[in-house]
Amino acid sequence: MFILAQVGSGVYNMLLILHILAVVVAFAPAVVHPLVGRRLVGDEGALRRFSGAASNNTRAVHLPALVAVGVLGIGLVGVSDGAYEFSDAWIAISLLLWLVIGGVISALVLPGERGVAEGEPGAASKVQLGGGIATVLLLVVLILMVVKPA
Numbered sequence: 346m347f348i349l350a351q352v353g354s355g356v357y358n359m360l361l362i363l364h365i366l367a368v369v370v371a372f373a374p375a376v377v378h379p380l381v382g383r384r385l386v387g388d389e390g391a392l393r394r395f396s397g398a399a400s401n402n403t404r405a406v407h408l409p410a411l412v413a414v415g416v417l418g419i420g421l422v423g424v425s426d427g428a429y430e431f432s433d434a435w436i437a438i439s440l441l442l443w444l445v446i447g448g449v450i451s452a453l454v455l456p457g458e459r460g461v462a463e464g465e466p467g468a469a470s471k472v473q474l475g476g477g478i479a480t481v482l483l484l485v486v487l488i489l490m491v492v493k494p495a
Contacts, residue, residue, distance in 0.1 A: 357424055364417035371410035374399065375480045378472075389464075396472075397462035403455050412451065415443045435489040442482050442489075449478050 369441045378399055382439025383391040398480025424437060455473060 347473075352397065353403050357421065358370060359419050360417055364414060367410045367413040367417055371407050372479075372483055373413055374403065374407055375476055375483070378476065382469075393464060396458050399457060400458035400462055403450070403458060408447070408450065408455075411443075411447055415440070415447075418443070433493075434495070435493050439486045439489050442486050445484050446479050446486075449475050449482070454479065 381395060382392065385395055418439070422431055431437060431440075434454060453471045455470045457471030457473075457475060
């Protein structure tokens with residue numbers, strides 16, 4: 346059998362570092378945007394400008410980073426030399442939740458950010474709902490990644 350890498354090898358560790366970095370980049374808005382948004386309450390113009398920039402960043406930076414999270418995670422399983430399998434429940438559930446997170450961000454957060462930037466009534470609630478769902482799902486995935494239940 347040809348082995349690309351094993352858990353703990355240089356290749357595996359590099360993929361793991363890139364995977365974690367992609368998670369940080371993909372989910373930074375979940376931490377930063379609510380804080381900035383609270384500071385902009387009452388300044389409609391600033392909130393709209395921020396939401397426009399956030400929407401552009403979500404599309405250009407954070408969604409591609411989310412894709413990288415999944416691709417690198419799949420790569421980690423692939424090079425683990427059988428230590429981890431796609432049939433492991435925690436991996437299968439994590440992959441499913443990764444897809445759901447991508448859907449939530451694409452269906453709620455991104456259109457909501459655009460809507461806030463355009464002054465659409467109720468758009469902020471889409472961003473809050475989508476951000477909350479994505480954050481909870483991220484926490485579930487993090488728990489699965491750390492605990493690795495059988």
